Amino acid sequence: MNDVSSEHAIKSVADNWKRVRNANVVSVHLAFTDSSFGDRSLIFVTDYHPAAETLAQRHFSPASRFSNRYSSAIVPEPVLWGYIVQIASALKAIHSAGLAARVLDASKILLTGENRVRLNACAILDVVQADVHPSLADNQRTDLYLFGRLILALGSNNTSQHSQGKAMEAFGRTYTPRLKEVTTWLLDHISPQRSDSIDDFLTLIASDIVTTLDNSLHQADALESDLARELENSRILRLLTKMNFINERPEYEHDRQWAEHGNRYCIKLFRDYVFHAVDAQRNPLLDMGHVVGCLNKLDAGIEEKIMLTTRDEETVIYVSYKELKACIEATWQDLMRRAAT
Amino acid sequence: MNDVSSEHAIKSVADNWKRVRNANVVSVHLAFTDSSFGDRSLIFVTDYHPAAETLAQRHFSPASRFSNRYSSAIVPEPVLWGYIVQIASALKAIHSAGLAARVLDASKILLTGENRVRLNACAILDVVQADVHPSLADNQRTDLYLFGRLILALGSNNTSQHSQGKAMEAFGRTYTPRLKEVTTWLLDHISPQRSDSIDDFLTLIASDIVTTLDNSLHQADALESDLARELENSRILRLLTKMNFINERPEYEHDRQWAEHGNRYCIKLFRDYVFHAVDAQRNPLLDMGHVVGCLNKLDAGIEEKIMLTTRDEETVIYVSYKELKACIEATWQDLMRRAAT
Numbered sequence: 001m002n003d004v005s006s007e008h009a010i011k012s013v014a015d016n017w018k019r020v021r022n023a024n025v026v027s028v029h030l031a032f033t034d035s036s037f038g039d040r041s042l043i044f045v046t047d048y049h050p051a052a053e054t055l056a057q058r059h060f061s062p063a064s065r066f067s068n069r070y071s072s073a074i075v076p077e078p079v080l081w082g083y084i085v086q087i088a089s090a091l092k093a094i095h096s097a098g099l100a101a102r103v104l105d106a107s108k109i110l111l112t113g114e115n116r117v118r119l120n121a122c123a124i125l126d127v128v129q130a131d132v133h134p135s136l137a138d139n140q141r142t143d144l145y146l147f148g149r150l151i152l153a154l155g156s157n158n159t160s161q162h163s164q165g166k167a168m169e170a171f172g173r174t175y176t177p178r179l180k181e182v183t184t185w186l187l188d189h190i191s192p193q194r195s196d197s198i199d200d201f202l203t204l205i206a207s208d209i210v211t212t213l214d215n216s217l218h219q220a221d222a223l224e225s226d227l228a229r230e231l232e233n234s235r236i237l238r239l240l241t242k243m244n245f246i247n248e249r250p251e252y253e254h255d256r257q258w259a260e261h262g263n264r265y266c267i268k269l270f271r272d273y274v275f276h277a278v279d280a281q282r283n284p285l286l287d288m289g290h291v292v293g294c295l296n297k298l299d300a301g302i303e304e305k306i307m308l309t310t311r312d313e314e315t316v317i318y319v320s321y322k323e324l325k326a327c328i329e330a331t332w333q334d335l336m337r338r339a340a341t
Numbered sequence: 342m343n344d345v346s347s348e349h350a351i352k353s354v355a356d357n358w359k360r361v362r363n364a365n366v367v368s369v370h371l372a373f374t375d376s377s378f379g380d381r382s383l384i385f386v387t388d389y390h391p392a393a394e395t396l397a398q399r400h401f402s403p404a405s406r407f408s409n410r411y412s413s414a415i416v417p418e419p420v421l422w423g424y425i426v427q428i429a430s431a432l433k434a435i436h437s438a439g440l441a442a443r444v445l446d447a448s449k450i451l452l453t454g455e456n457r458v459r460l461n462a463c464a465i466l467d468v469v470q471a472d473v474h475p476s477l478a479d480n481q482r483t484d485l486y487l488f489g490r491l492i493l494a495l496g497s498n499n500t501s502q503h504s505q506g507k508a509m510e511a512f513g514r515t516y517t518p519r520l521k522e523v524t525t526w527l528l529d530h531i532s533p534q535r536s537d538s539i540d541d542f543l544t545l546i547a548s549d550i551v552t553t554l555d556n557s558l559h560q561a562d563a564l565e566s567d568l569a570r571e572l573e574n575s576r577i578l579r580l581l582t583k584m585n586f587i588n589e590r591p592e593y594e595h596d597r598q599w600a601e602h603g604n605r606y607c608i609k610l611f612r613d614y615v616f617h618a619v620d621a622q623r624n625p626l627l628d629m630g631h632v633v634g635c636l637n638k639l640d641a642g643i644e645e646k647i648m649l650t651t652r653d654e655e656t657v658i659y660v661s662y663k664e665l666k667a668c669i670e671a672t673w674q675d676l677m678r679r680a681a682t
Contacts, residue, residue, distance in 0.1 A: 023558030086558075089551045113565070116558070199548055206543035209550045210430045216557040217364030217427075217457070223564040224454070230571035237578040241632055244581070244616045248589060249625070250652050275585045284590070284680045291582055311591050339625045 010127050017123040022093035024086045026120040049112050056106040075154050077175050082115045085212040090119045091198045100139030104146035141189050148186025236295045246331050247271050264331055266319050269308035301325035351468050358464040363434035365427045367461040390453050397447040416495050418516050423456045426553040431460045432539045441480030445487035482530050489527025577636045587672050588612050607660050610649035642666035
């Protein structure tokens with residue numbers, strides 16, 4: 001193949017894979033060749049998932065370098081079902097796009113957060129083995145077989161491909177008959193006679209997909225409630241930033257509005273009220289709850305009144321959060337106006 | 342039934358429903374009777390979902406009170422599939438717990454956020470119609486029929502139960518044959534001869550469950566990345582709160598460490614640097630990016646050095662974020678110590 005047609009082929013592979021947008025497949029954006037590294041490198045641009053490890057790193061930590069067996073603990077059955085459902089969902093998306101994964105290896109599947117898996121590096125074989133041309137149907141059938149081999153390897157803690165019978169025996173002792181049956185169904189697809197599609201597999205595991213869906217929805221709920229709590233922080237942060245922009249500005253030092261009895265003096269006193277409170281022994285009160293409570297009331301601008309005391313303790317100002325909010329807002333607008341000029 | 346045995350029956354219903362913890366069913370916590378309202382009220386304590394509306398509110402806004410037909414727009418097919426998968430997941434959980442929903446009505450199903458549905462009020466019939474005793478199998482079969490009727494009503498925008506044939510015709514014109522087939526399958530369960538379970542239905546819609554799973558995982562991803570961004574806010578908020586606790590404390594006013602050339606003076610000057618910057622024309626610079634950037638560098642304690650200028654512009658202090666961080670940390674520890682005494 002000459003360079004131009006090869007670049008074209010690479011681009012068309014990337015374009016095909018760009019159509020696969022599945023939550024369990026690492027998204028491909030671009031592919032091209034590059035000679036910056038002193039050779040003709042093939043570069044794939046994909047989504048980056050920080051802090052991801054691979055299934056191999058998680059489950060196959062070698063006990064000895066002379067052995068194919070691994071020391072790590074057994075993968076719990078619900079975790080394995082979670083992997084199965086997610087990989088099936090990935091294969092469904094890939095096969096529906098008229099492609100095949102071709103790579104289904106524990107060392108190439110990314111794991112993030114709560115047992116979330118993502119197939120990776122699938123597009124590469126479509127480029128580097130572009131000349132090898134089994135039919136798409138063959139490749140998709142092989143995907144099912146590779147899928148089965150992956151589950152067997154994870155479940156039997158054994159990556160050797162030679163002793164599949166023994167591995168299956170160990171697998172059957174550890175897991176439920178149903179999981180064994182599903183894995184066997186997949187492994188049977190080593191035979192070219194089988195012509196099931198990924199849809200047939202989905203039908204087989206329908207009730208397990210629902211379980212994974214339920215977990216995912218529960219997880220989304222938890223994230224949403226965390227997010228709601230954190231959004232409070234961002235609101236309070238903005239308010240506190242405004243107050244910091246306003247207070248103690250050198251420009252205001254000789255401003256009559258900020259002098260004692262000036263109408264903006266209370267903003268400064270409110271800052272003292274929120275952050276510089278002391279107890280009866282004059283020890284500082286460092287209460288984050290007090291800070292958040294005060295700033296929330298300020299943000300809402302409620303009618304509640306508070307007593308602000310000047311530093312010389314000679315004057316007491318009795319002011320509502322509503323008045324404070326209006327005062328801060330007016331000062332902020334004033335500051336913004338001056339910033340714009 | 343006397344009161345004691347009835348309380349017992351109510352408690353046992355609530356206990357049964359407490360076992361159903363599904364992301365598409367409103368969780369039941371308690372049930373009891375109460376006479377505080379001048380009668381013998383039956384009280385159910387369930388999860389509260391703020392800002393929820395019902396499917397009826399969303400999709401059946403009456404065009405005229407003399408008509409069973411509604412003016413609102415057609416429910417898009419993907420939305421309808423989303424409902425089907427989620428309700429099927431809810432029924433799977435309910436039937437697996439040896440219960441039946443019995444109530445599957447658009448006016449009782451809650452809708453929150455992005456087309457997320459939750460069955461509600463299911464437990465109530467188990468109490469108020471405790472004397473009516475069709476078999477569990479009958480109730481579960483009826484659930485499937487009610488499910489079909491709900492989808493037909495939503496899809497044909499017609500809640501009348503009399504013209505099912507006409508409604509199905511309209512439904513068939515709007516949606517794909519597959520959706521019509523699935524709905525017909527459910528509606529067929531009006532006949533006591535049918536003995537399929539919810540598992541059979543899940544098998545029928547396996548590939549649609551995978552689509553909903555994919556949506557849910559994508560949504561969880563989006564929430565997670567939003568959350569990651571918001572967590573930044575909470576970190577910066579804590580840091581800014583610390584600085585506010587420290588700066589301008591009246592106790593420090595005559596403290597030599599805070600006087601010019603004192604080693605804590607730079608905290609005050611840093612505050613001026615972050616919040617009180619002015620441009621060449623002495624107009625205030627109100628740049629949230631500058632604030633967040635500075636506070637992030639401070640939090641990381643990097644080696645980058647900045648120039649802090651005293652207010653009289655006579656002295657310039659050249660200090661690294663690392664030194665500033667150490668200084669703030671020491672002052673904070675000092676403040677905490679005094680707070681503890």
